[in-house]
Amino acid sequence: MINIIVYFTGMGLSIFWGTGFTKAEVSIHYPLVRPQQQKWSFSGPFGVYDRAQLQRGLKVYTEICATCHSLKFVAFHNLRALNYDEQEIKSFSNQFAIKDGPNEEGNIFTRPANPTDHFPAPFANDIQAAFANNGAIPSDLSLIARARAVPRPFPNCLTDILKNYTTAGADYIHALLTGYETTLSLEQKISAGKWYNPFFISGESIAMAPPLYDGRIVYDDGSPQTRDQYARDIAAFLTWTADPHMETRKKYGLRVIIFLTLYTGLIFFVKRRIWADYDKGHRS
Amino acid sequence: MIKEKGTYRPKTRCSRFLNHRLPFPRLIHDSIIKYYVPKNLNYFYTFGCILILMLTSQILTGIVMAMHYVPDVGSAFESREHFMRSGRYGWLFGPWHAVGSSFFFIAVYIHLARSLYYGSHKSPREIVWILGVFIYLTMMATAFIGHVLAWSMISAAEVSIAAGLFRAMPLVGSWLYETLLGGYSIGQPTLNRFYVVHSLLPFVLVFLIVLHIWAVHMVGQNNPTGLDVQSERETIPFVPYAAIKYVFTISIFLIFFAWFLFYMPDYMSHADHHIQADIFRTPQHVVPEWYFLPFYTMLRAITFDVGPLESTLFGVMVLTGSLLILLFVPWLDRSQVRSARFRPLYRICYWLFIVDVIFLGWLGSQSVNDVDVIWSQIGTAFYFIFFLIIMPYLPRFEKNWLPASIEEVIHQKK
Numbered sequence: 001m002i003n004i005i006v007y008f009t010g011m012g013l014s015i016f017w018g019t020g021f022t023k024a025e026v027s028i029h030y031p032l033v034r035p036q037q038q039k040w041s042f043s044g045p046f047g048v049y050d051r052a053q054l055q056r057g058l059k060v061y062t063e064i065c066a067t068c069h070s071l072k073f074v075a076f077h078n079l080r081a082l083n084y085d086e087q088e089i090k091s092f093s094n095q096f097a098i099k100d101g102p103n104e105e106g107n108i109f110t111r112p113a114n115p116t117d118h119f120p121a122p123f124a125n126d127i128q129a130a131f132a133n134n135g136a137i138p139s140d141l142s143l144i145a146r147a148r149a150v151p152r153p154f155p156n157c158l159t160d161i162l163k164n165y166t167t168a169g170a171d172y173i174h175a176l177l178t179g180y181e182t183t184l185s186l187e188q189k190i191s192a193g194k195w196y197n198p199f200f201i202s203g204e205s206i207a208m209a210p211p212l213y214d215g216r217i218v219y220d221d222g223s224p225q226t227r228d229q230y231a232r233d234i235a236a237f238l239t240w241t242a243d244p245h246m247e248t249r250k251k252y253g254l255r256v257i258i259f260l261t262l263y264t265g266l267i268f269f270v271k272r273r274i275w276a277d278y279d280k281g282h283r284s
Numbered sequence: 285m286i287k288e289k290g291t292y293r294p295k296t297r298c299s300r301f302l303n304h305r306l307p308f309p310r311l312i313h314d315s316i317i318k319y320y321v322p323k324n325l326n327y328f329y330t331f332g333c334i335l336i337l338m339l340t341s342q343i344l345t346g347i348v349m350a351m352h353y354v355p356d357v358g359s360a361f362e363s364r365e366h367f368m369r370s371g372r373y374g375w376l377f378g379p380w381h382a383v384g385s386s387f388f389f390i391a392v393y394i395h396l397a398r399s400l401y402y403g404s405h406k407s408p409r410e411i412v413w414i415l416g417v418f419i420y421l422t423m424m425a426t427a428f429i430g431h432v433l434a435w436s437m438i439s440a441a442e443v444s445i446a447a448g449l450f451r452a453m454p455l456v457g458s459w460l461y462e463t464l465l466g467g468y469s470i471g472q473p474t475l476n477r478f479y480v481v482h483s484l485l486p487f488v489l490v491f492l493i494v495l496h497i498w499a500v501h502m503v504g505q506n507n508p509t510g511l512d513v514q515s516e517r518e519t520i521p522f523v524p525y526a527a528i529k530y531v532f533t534i535s536i537f538l539i540f541f542a543w544f545l546f547y548m549p550d551y552m553s554h555a556d557h558h559i560q561a562d563i564f565r566t567p568q569h570v571v572p573e574w575y576f577l578p579f580y581t582m583l584r585a586i587t588f589d590v591g592p593l594e595s596t597l598f599g600v601m602v603l604t605g606s607l608l609i610l611l612f613v614p615w616l617d618r619s620q621v622r623s624a625r626f627r628p629l630y631r632i633c634y635w636l637f638i639v640d641v642i643f644l645g646w647l648g649s650q651s652v653n654d655v656d657v658i659w660s661q662i663g664t665a666f667y668f669i670f671f672l673i674i675m676p677y678l679p680r681f682e683k684n685w686l687p688a689s690i691e692e693v694i695h696q697k698k
Contacts, residue, residue, distance in 0.1 A: 045547050073365055147558035166548050245375035253546025264535040271528040
């Protein structure tokens with residue numbers, strides 16, 4: 001009986017709305033596969049950056065990423081936050097060449113970078129960058145960890161508030177860099193010069209060739225020299241470049257929240273006291 | 285000598301001096317300290333005060349942000365980023381201003397919902413309500429323009445969509461479009477005028493809020509029963525009784541604010557907000573800030589032409605209508621009873637309306653291909669049905685029981 005009612009109601013509604021209930025064509029969502037949540041030293045309200053990991057990440061950036069990607073918002077002296085001393089930063093920055101000028105003769109010249117300089121861009125302009133990279137412009141990486149946070153669907157987006165899930169960007173970078181698939185099924189057609197990566201946020205194929213493989217970079221602190229470890233380190237480093245003041249912010253946050261909680265408690269008792277006096281005075 | 289009304293008696297020499305020249309202390313005394321409010325106000329009545337706090341916080345942080353901002357298409361994004369990275373407390377001011385705007389809207393939505401529930405829009409508070417709607421509209425304009433100033437990928441996309449809506453208007457459309465953008469497309473003139481307007485509108489807000497508060501003080505505050513205050517016994521002085529409740533709610537509100545500000549400053553914004561604007565590239569999926577989402581859905585719901593009206597123009601009309609309809613709420617609602625507490629039928633409709641607005645907001649956050657447009661159309665239809673049919677005609681079917689006075693309600697509770 002109920003089935004019949006439901007059936008007729010459904011029919012009535014579908015006639016009423018006409019073609020309204022025909023399902024919209026199935027849309028493809030990118031990334032095809034959502035990044036897995038990883039463990040990070042900087043996740044959670046008390047999370048801090050792991051200096052050694054940031055230093056390894058910097059090594060990955062300079063040896064691999066920097067060939068194509070700029071890091072324009074980061075200055076060499078910012079690396080102080082990675083526990084490098086001034087001398088180390090000076091010698092590190094001297095490895096980079098900076099275009100400066102005009103000098104007294106009016107010429108543009110090249111000089112070694114100073115600690116006050118920002119990381120130089122690998123390409124002179126976007127057109128050169130696109131020409132060298134099969135038409136795709138490599139993104140600036142300074143803010144990439146905050147610009148590539150894959151939105152999470154309901155209800156995760158709400159539980160994220162309580163769980164303080166803020167590492168979506170790092171999870172994405174790790175997933176993307178370790179997510180290249182070289183064995184493709186026959187149906188998958190990837191245009192020439194592109195690479196299939198189901199974790200890529202804006203399509204199924206990405207113009208960046210798989211940048212990391214085991215043993216590509218030599219670590220001097222004994223960390224595993226695997227693709228997975230490289231991806232973790234660069235993700236941590238790029239989270240730092242995107243949010244360099246995270247630790248200060250969390251430190252202040254803790255103080256503010258502790259203060260406000262105590263203050264609220266005090267106000268609660270003051271309020272009870274004031275209203276108790278009122279009730280006493282008006283009990284007539 | 286001016287006749288002295290009220291209970292204010294200047295005690296110090298300085299205040300006596302002022303009292304005869306510029307009686308500012310008297311104004312404060314009469315409008316805050318010896319201001320009598322109904323004694324049954326609940327915590328939802330404290331959001332007006334929270335809103336003043338949020339406006340102040342937005343203005344102060346905004347001044348700091350403006351000092352470090354360069355309204356130039358080439359350096360706007362960088363100047364903001366530079367301040368937040370290297371400026372003194374830039375890491376605090378940037379997110380404070382951004383997260384603050386979201387919390388300003390959270391507070392204003394609670395404030396609006398409370399007014400609608402307890403019938404604070406009804407006589408004699410029509411002007412209070414209308415000024416409130418104007419404040420809300422100005423806030424939306426300010427927030428939208430401010431969001432564009434960040435000159436991120438998403439702001440450039442948003443402003444081109446919004447300007448396109450103005451262009452859809454008949455006759456004046458192209459003039460409006462070009463005036464808004466300062467040219468035929470988004471560019472330097474757009475950013476310049478947006479910067480000026482964003483710095484100007486907060487002071488319009490201050491002006492409107494002064495009028496709003498003035499009007500509230502004229503007619504007195506509504507209360508959860510919606511009944512008029514009948515005797516002095518039903519009121520309490522604002523200080524300390526109501527004020528301490530205000531301080532309590534403010535500090536709880538600030539805990540939530542601090543959680544987002546310090547621990548998840550990106551939560552309420554879009555990831556594309558961290559990409560520099562490039563007018564030749566548009567993001568795949570343009571979503572406005574969360575506080576615009578219900579209205580954005582209503583715009584997108586109109587996918588069909590109505591007679592001579594093209595779908596875009598009709599969509600713009602629906603969007604404008606959905607906001608302007610709020611101005612007529614005091615006259616659309618024909619109920620004699622103010623508070624939804626004593627209107628069981630209206631109470632059901634009210635909660636359906638709230639669910640509908642949240643549903644519309646959720647639809648707005650989804651990409652067009654994912655959810656059937658029919659849901660947006662149903663949601664939009666219910667939004668208008670609530671104002672145009674339920675509000676005026678529901679009172680005919682309501683049989684309301686109303687207590688005699690606020691005192692009676694308080695005694696019943698005990």
